[in-house]
Amino acid sequence: MKFDLETAKPREIYNLLIGLVAPRPVALITTMEEDGTLNAAPFSAYNYLCTDPPIVGIGVANRSSEEPIHKDTARNIGRSGEFVINVVTEDIAQQMNICATDFPAGVSELEMANLESAPSAVVKVPRIASAHAALECREHTTLEIGRSRIILGRVVSIYVEDRYVDPAGPYIHAEQLHAIGRMNGLGSYVRTRDSFLTIPRIPYSAWQKKQE
Numbered sequence: 001m002k003f004d005l006e007t008a009k010p011r012e013i014y015n016l017l018i019g020l021v022a023p024r025p026v027a028l029i030t031t032m033e034e035d036g037t038l039n040a041a042p043f044s045a046y047n048y049l050c051t052d053p054p055i056v057g058i059g060v061a062n063r064s065s066e067e068p069i070h071k072d073t074a075r076n077i078g079r080s081g082e083f084v085i086n087v088v089t090e091d092i093a094q095q096m097n098i099c100a101t102d103f104p105a106g107v108s109e110l111e112m113a114n115l116e117s118a119p120s121a122v123v124k125v126p127r128i129a130s131a132h133a134a135l136e137c138r139e140h141t142t143l144e145i146g147r148s149r150i151i152l153g154r155v156v157s158i159y160v161e162d163r164y165v166d167p168a169g170p171y172i173h174a175e176q177l178h179a180i181g182r183m184n185g186l187g188s189y190v191r192t193r194d195s196f197l198t199i200p201r202i203p204y205s206a207w208q209k210k211q212e
């Protein structure tokens with residue numbers, strides 16, 4: 001099938017792209033409301049974009065495609081300039097999903113999901129205590145594109161539980177972290193437990209030798 005994106009509806013484009021750009025990491029983002037309440041919501045339009053400087057990007061759609069109502073996460077980042085990306089692993093996947101529920105104003109997602117917070121090292125916004133890793137970020141640039149915002153954040157501090165770090169690299173013991181990936185908008189995710197595929201890079205010299 002071919003889809004002409006000039007005529008396709010926003011929902012159709014969303015369905016196609018989130019099923020094809022997959023699996024995606026899930027960031028459970030904590031931000032601070034104006035009154036100091038902690039907000040948490042998951043985002044899978046998310047990745048690191050470069051490491052020097054360390055920049056991550058998040059795509060945040062408006063709450064409704066008709067009216068430009070910003071999601072709390074985008075509004076809080078715009079005001080405070082800070083956020084924390086909590087890495088979503090299998091053990092907190094159900095709680096992450098509760099945080100995506102559209103609770104009325106004044107209801108704390110963290111409380112509903114039974115999640116505790118812990119102080120961050122550099123930013124004021126706390127991280128989620130049960131997340132095994134977190135990236136503390138400061139807003140670098142926000143691009144307003146149509147009905148969405150692309151937020152670029154500079155990572156200013158990284159927290160990882162000791163057991164997931166090989167200090168020699170340092171490397172992350174990714175095969176033990178059990179991060180999950182989002183596959184589509186139908187509630188499908190992938191586990192990374194026991195499913196690693198190792199494909200080492202091929203130096204050109206080794207490639208040439210193989211051809212001889």
Ligand SMILES: Cc1cc2nc3c(=O)[nH]c(=O)nc-3n(C[C@H](O)[C@H](O)[C@H](O)COP(=O)(O)O)c2cc1C
Pocket residue numbers: 026039040041042043044045046059060061062070071072073074096097099100101102182
């Ligand atoms: C796994 C998952 C990933 C999501 N990714 C995004 C995303 O990348 N962008 C977005 O705008 N909404 C995304 N959502 C929806 C938001 O989490 C949801 O709208 C949430 O209520 C926003 O909360 P907030 O208003 O507190 O920011 C996702 C939901 C789930 C369950």
